[in-house]
Amino acid sequence: MKELMLGNKAFARGLYEAGCCFVSSYPGTPSTEVTEEAAKYDEIYCEWAPNEKVAMEAAFGASLSGRRSFCGMKHVGLNVAADPLYTMSYTGVNGGVVICVADDAGMHSSQNEQDSRHHAIAAKVPMLEPSDSKEALEFAKIAYQISEDFDTPVIMKMCTRVAHSQSVVETSERVVPERKAYEKNIPKYVMMPGNAIRRHPFVEERTRKLREWSETSGINRVEMGGTAIGIITHSTSYQYVKEVFGDSVSVLKLGMVNPLPEKMIKDFASKVEKLVVVEELDPIIENHCKALGLTVSGKDILPLEGEFSQNMLRGAFGKEVPSGNAVEDTIPMRPPVMCAGCPHRGLFYTLNKNKCTVLGDIGCYTLGAVAPLSAIDMTLCMGASVSAIHGYNIAGEGANEGKTVAVIGDSTFMHSGMTGLANIAYNQSNSTVIILDNSITGMTGHQQNPTTGYNIKGDPAGKIDLEALCRAMGFNRVRVVDPYDLKACDAAVKEELAANEPSVIISRRPCALLKYVKHNAPLTVNTDKCVGCKSCMRIGCPAISIKDGKARVDATLCVGCGVCEQMCGVKAFESTKKDN
Amino acid sequence: MSETKNVMIVGVGGQGSLLASKLLGKLLLDAGYDVKVSEVHGMSQRGGSVVTYVRYGEKVYSPVIDKGEADYIVSFELLEAARWLPYLKKDGQIVTNIQQIDPMPVITGAQEYPTDLVEKMKATGAKVDALDCLALAEQAGSSKAVNIVLMGRLSHYFNMPEEAWQKAMEAMVPAKFLEMNKKAFELGKNA
Numbered sequence: 001m002k003e004l005m006l007g008n009k010a011f012a013r014g015l016y017e018a019g020c021c022f023v024s025s026y027p028g029t030p031s032t033e034v035t036e037e038a039a040k041y042d043e044i045y046c047e048w049a050p051n052e053k054v055a056m057e058a059a060f061g062a063s064l065s066g067r068r069s070f071c072g073m074k075h076v077g078l079n080v081a082a083d084p085l086y087t088m089s090y091t092g093v094n095g096g097v098v099i100c101v102a103d104d105a106g107m108h109s110s111q112n113e114q115d116s117r118h119h120a121i122a123a124k125v126p127m128l129e130p131s132d133s134k135e136a137l138e139f140a141k142i143a144y145q146i147s148e149d150f151d152t153p154v155i156m157k158m159c160t161r162v163a164h165s166q167s168v169v170e171t172s173e174r175v176v177p178e179r180k181a182y183e184k185n186i187p188k189y190v191m192m193p194g195n196a197i198r199r200h201p202f203v204e205e206r207t208r209k210l211r212e213w214s215e216t217s218g219i220n221r222v223e224m225g226g227t228a229i230g231i232i233t234h235s236t237s238y239q240y241v242k243e244v245f246g247d248s249v250s251v252l253k254l255g256m257v258n259p260l261p262e263k264m265i266k267d268f269a270s271k272v273e274k275l276v277v278v279e280e281l282d283p284i285i286e287n288h289c290k291a292l293g294l295t296v297s298g299k300d301i302l303p304l305e306g307e308f309s310q311n312m313l314r315g316a317f318g319k320e321v322p323s324g325n326a327v328e329d330t331i332p333m334r335p336p337v338m339c340a341g342c343p344h345r346g347l348f349y350t351l352n353k354n355k356c357t358v359l360g361d362i363g364c365y366t367l368g369a370v371a372p373l374s375a376i377d378m379t380l381c382m383g384a385s386v387s388a389i390h391g392y393n394i395a396g397e398g399a400n401e402g403k404t405v406a407v408i409g410d411s412t413f414m415h416s417g418m419t420g421l422a423n424i425a426y427n428q429s430n431s432t433v434i435i436l437d438n439s440i441t442g443m444t445g446h447q448q449n450p451t452t453g454y455n456i457k458g459d460p461a462g463k464i465d466l467e468a469l470c471r472a473m474g475f476n477r478v479r480v481v482d483p484y485d486l487k488a489c490d491a492a493v494k495e496e497l498a499a500n501e502p503s504v505i506i507s508r509r510p511c512a513l514l515k516y517v518k519h520n521a522p523l524t525v526n527t528d529k530c531v532g533c534k535s536c537m538r539i540g541c542p543a544i545s546i547k548d549g550k551a552r553v554d555a556t557l558c559v560g561c562g563v564c565e566q567m568c569g570v571k572a573f574e575s576t577k578k579d580n
Numbered sequence: 581m582s583e584t585k586n587v588m589i590v591g592v593g594g595q596g597s598l599l600a601s602k603l604l605g606k607l608l609l610d611a612g613y614d615v616k617v618s619e620v621h622g623m624s625q626r627g628g629s630v631v632t633y634v635r636y637g638e639k640v641y642s643p644v645i646d647k648g649e650a651d652y653i654v655s656f657e658l659l660e661a662a663r664w665l666p667y668l669k670k671d672g673q674i675v676t677n678i679q680q681i682d683p684m685p686v687i688t689g690a691q692e693y694p695t696d697l698v699e700k701m702k703a704t705g706a707k708v709d710a711l712d713c714l715a716l717a718e719q720a721g722s723s724k725a726v727n728i729v730l731m732g733r734l735s736h737y738f739n740m741p742e743e744a745w746q747k748a749m750e751a752m753v754p755a756k757f758l759e760m761n762k763k764a765f766e767l768g769k770n771a
Contacts, residue, residue, distance in 0.1 A: 004605045004615055029621055108620045132616075132643075165618035165643035166605060236643065243642040311646040322648030324666040325704035329694035331663045334592065334683035336628035364626065372688060445621065537688060542627055545687040556723075 005169045007162040010133035011100060012037035013169070014140025019176035020044055020070050020098070022062035024055040026415065027444035028074030029109035030163040031102035035072045036447075039456045043174065048447055048456050051382070051415040052077035056084045056099065060153075063095045064189070066180035068144055072100035075116045076381065080416070086123045087191050088153045090199040094180050096147035098140060102158040105280045106307035109443070111362065111379065113305065115281035120155050120258040124203050126210050127155045127258040128219070131238045133167040139255065142219065150206055150213075157257070159280070161236040161307065211259040219255040222268055226250065229317075230272025232265065232285055236308075237278045243310045244319065260288050269294050276301075280308050338367045340543040341519065341559035343438055343483045343509035347407075348375040349539050349563070350489040356405050356497075359392065361385040361417070363409040364442040364511075372540045376407070383408070383416030390420065390429045401430045402497050405505075408433065411441035411449040414464070424502050425474040432496045432503045435466060436483075438511040446514065470504045477503035484509060486566045512559050520560025521577035525551045530572035536564040584637035586645045587734075590664045591656030592681050593630045599752065600654065600727040601632040607748040608636040611740060618643035629660060629683075652737065654730050657681050658710075662697045665706060674706055675733050677713035677726060709733060711771045720764035728753075728761045732768025 005013065011034045015023070023046040025035040039046035049055035055071040062069035073081060078101045088097070101119070104110040120127035128143055130136040136158070143154040187195050214220055225247035233241050234254040241251060252268040254260070269275045269289070277286040277298035286298035301316040302308070314321045338345055348368040351358050352375040360366060360376035361384060369376035378388065385406035393400050408417045413435050424431050441447040448454045453463035470478045477499055481492040489507070496503040510517050522543075532549040543557035544564055551572065553564075565573040587604060589597045601617050608615045613636040620630070633645045650668045655661035655676035668674065678698070685691040694700070698710045711733060717725040728749070735745055745765065753761045 002609070004609050004617065032621075160620065161618060161643050164621055165616055167616045167640075167643070168609065168614060239641040239643060309644055309646045310642050310649075322646070322669075324648040324650075324668050324672075325670060325706060326666045327662050327694070327697065327700040327704060329662070329697075329700065330691070331659065331694065332683050332685040332691040334627075334629040334659070334663075336593065336626035337684050339626060367626065370684075540684070540688075542684065542687065545682050546689060 002168055002170055004166045005133045005137075006033060006166050007130070007133045007136045007158060007164065008033035009037040010136040010169050011140050011156070011158065012041075013171055014137040015070050015098070016041045016044060017137070017172055017174050018141040018144045019068055019174060020144070021067040021176070022059065022069040023047070023071070024049045024058040024062075024069075025072040026050070026052045026055050026077055027441055027447040028077045028102070029444055030104060030160045031072045031074045031077070031100055031158065032444045032447065033163070034100050035456070038070070046456050048449060050450055052081040053084060056081040056088075059097055059099070060084060060088055063093045063097045064182055065095070066182055067095040068177065069095060070098050070100070073102070074110065075101055075103045075114050076110065076112065077101070078116055078119050080382070082119060082123070085119065085125070085153065089123045089125045089203055090191055090196055091189050092151035093147055093153060094182060096144035097153040098143045098147060099153055099155045100158060101155055102160070102163050103281070104160050106160060108160055111381065113281060115284065116155070116157055117257055117284050118282070120157075121284070124207055125153050125155055125258070126150070126256060127157055128255060129157045129235045129257050130162055130255070131235050131253070132162060133165070133169045135255065136162065137169050137171070146210070146213075150210055152206055157235070159235055207259050211261065214256045214259060214261040215263050220261050220264055221253050221255075222264070223247075223251045223253065224271070227272050229274050229276060230268055231276050231278050232268065232289070233278040234285070235280070237280055240308050240310050240313050241278050244313045244317070254285070257285070260285065262292060265289060266292060266294070278302065278308070278313065335370065336367060337370065337542050338364070338540065339512055340541055340557040341512035341561040343507070343512065344368060344436055345373070345539055345541065346483040346486050346563045347434065347436065347489055347507045348373045350486060350493055351375045351405060351407075353490070354403075354493055354497075356403055356493070357400065359385045359389045359404065359406045361406075361408040361412050362443075363412055363436075365407060365409055365436050368407070370540070372538055382412055383420055386413075386417045386420030386433050387423065389431045389433065390424050390427065393429045393431050404432070405493070405497070406431065406433045407436055409442070410435060410437040410439065410451045410466070411447070413466075414450045418469070421470065421504075422473055428502065430500065430502060432505065434505045434507055437466060437506050437508040439508075440511050440514060442511050442513075446511070466506055475502055475504050477501060478506070480506045480508050482509055483507045484561050484563060486563065512561070520562070521575050522555040522558035522560055523553050523562070523565065523573045524555070524576050525553055526572050526574050529570050531570055533569070535569060536567045536573070539563055539567060584635055584640055586650045587634040587652045587654065588645055588650045588664060588667055589632040589634065589654045590660045591630055592660065593626055593628045595656045596724060596727050597630065597632050597656060600731055601634055603731055603748050603752050604634050606751055607740060607744055608634070610748065611744060613637060614640045616640045616643045629663060631664065652734065654734055656726060656730070658697050659683065659693065662694065662701060665701055665704065668706055670705055672706060673737050674701060674708045675730060675737070676708065676710050677730060678710050679712070679714050711768070713768065716767040716771060717764055720767055721760040722757075725761055725764035728764040729768035732765035733771060735765070735769055
């Protein structure tokens with residue numbers, strides 16, 4: 001049946017059809033839906049793991065036991081899972097292993113723009129790159145075949161425009177290969193030096209064989225057209241090339257970006273007058289062409305940063321670029337904001353008020369850096385808040401303690417905050433860590449995690465007790481605070497910063513967007529009382545604005561959290577709840 | 581028709597443009613077109629400016645629409661229509677809700693919400709069809725039906741039989757909301 005399908009959903013369908021039995025992933029935009037969609041098939045065991053490293057190792061274990069397995073992550077997640085990846089390349093697999101990594105050129109929802117192809121090259125594992133949903137489905141199945149035929153994990157690289165675009169796919173039935181027996185094989189699976197030394201030549205030979213396969217398998221294809229220009233391209237860039245040039249140029253479309261088909265590339269180059277590589281981010285194909293001795297254009301006309309588009313290509317190739325009209329007014333920006341009723345708001349207001357240095361982390365709460373809260377000083381990567389505050393406080397030699405905090409979400413804490421906390425407990429810096437426990441993984445669209453008590457299917461699961469965990473690590477000072485209560489927040493921050501030992505504050509209140517959260521009636525402003533002092537504007541709530549010199553609440557957004565009420569000195573905010 | 585046509589659906593994160601793009605996708609796929617629908621998930625959805633691209637034709641390549649390429653812009657919010665106007669073809673059609681949602685720079689008083697945007701957009705040569713979708717949606721029975729009101733209005737400009745729209749709605753809208761949405765579609769269409 002033909003249907004319109006999201007790239008990530010098509011990938012999940014490919015996993016299903018290929019007989020994948022085990023999925024373990026950590027959410028990360030734009031990869032999350034592959035696992036969410038896979039979890040809708042009862043035939044596939046699916047889970048959220050605490051982080052990408054755990055997910056990949058779990059998938060490896062499932063492979064050992066003879067089943068086809070999968071793990072999914074975003075580009076920065078593969079850094080976390082790089083350790084198992086690089087050695088899995090040596091051990092190879094039993095059941096096929098497919099790894100999804102989703103890059104985010106343009107940084108729609110990421111902290112950097114790294115190009116994951118480097119990992120495939122460095123780990124010496126094959127990487128496939130679909131250019132639309134149809135290929136996402138087909139390539140997932142091919143990836144398992146490669147994995148088992150060549151004894152290797154296979155990475156399938158998505159990008160935002162392939163992951164989050166819907167295009168037409170045709171589905172077929174699920175075929176589950178028979179479970180492969182696990183056979184003890186110490187030289188293959190125990191990577192101590194003596195064995196790894198013997199596996200490395202296997203890896204090099206495998207790459208040679210994979211390169212040979214890629215020359216003839218059809219995963220890469222040539223579409224000959226005009227021969228004045230020949231373009232080598234891949235992924236979504238292929239779509240832009242076809243959009244702009246149609247058949248007026250010749251195209252070598254790469255579906256496998258590691259290893260590259262050298263004979264095919266040289267043959268293609270010999271048939272065209274001018275060779276150009278169109279690839280987003282780093283010049284990986286281009287440099288490979290140069291290493292083959294070819295004269296090639298690429299990053300001399302195209303940027304290293306951001307996403308491509310058809311107009312960008314038109315401009316780079318000297319073609320006419322369409323343009324539209326604009327109104328003369330400056331259009332105010334509409335940046336993302338913390339939602340009305342977000343439990344993080346009260347806590348960040350408190351930190352800003354107390355002039356704290358705040359070492360931040362990855363999640364919705366990164367928006368605490370935006371004006372007027374402007375409460376975050378640093379955001380690096382998952383878990384860095386907890387690790388960095390320790391170094392910051394110790395190297396500060398007393399100057400930073402008492403006014404510095406780390407803030408980290410519940411899911412991020414489970415991902416990689418715990419090890420940083422162990423370092424504080426062990427090496428005893430006088431650090432205060434605030435866990436922003438909104439009882440869900442918020443930024444990626446509400447995934448369960450080990451602290452929520454539910455699994456990916458929404459069924460009851462194990463629940464890690466954050467207070468008990470912190471105490472077990474040796475923290476004597478662990479307290480829970482409701483971030484809707486500004487007085488309590490202020491007291492907790494002041495007292496824990498003043499204490500002469502490490503401490504943890506758990507700021508606990510479920511995300512206001514969770515379906516089970518019951519909202520209060522919206523508030524309204526009594527304009528007779530409001531003096532227009534704008535105190536309430538300091539919390540940056542999107543539901544509050546100033547109209548005609550007085551505060552006004554947007555009743556369609558307000559969830560009645562009451563934080564603004566606590567800011568108001570004249571009690572101008574009133575509930576719209578009708579008295580019974 | 582071999583030329584690819586481009587529809588942009590724009591609005592504010594959380595306004596519910598997903599159903600509109602699903603409906604259009606279904607409608608166009610059933611009509612025998614190649615279709616691509618592209619959107620961005622993640623951080624921008626937290627009350628930010630959001631856009632969905634819908635492209636259809638004999639064979640569609642790029643999943644995105646670039647400046648000067650859109651045949652139609654369907655906007656859930658007035659400022660967003662003006663923001664994305666440069667993406668409209670010079671003779672393109674805008675269908676927009678007149679609802680105004682203040683962005684943070686306006687809320688904090690750093691900037692003003694521009695006035696008379698419908699007139700200003702028309703002055704650039706764009707064809708602008710502006711209507712109070714929220715009022716019409718509420719009249720149909722739910723403020724959440726703004727998306728279907730907009731689709732009803734868009735159906736004016738689409739060369740697609742009424743039955744095809746009805747069929748797409750029946751496929752994409754939960755049964756218990758179908759009648760309300762059909763009413764919203766009619767109200768938008770006849771506004």
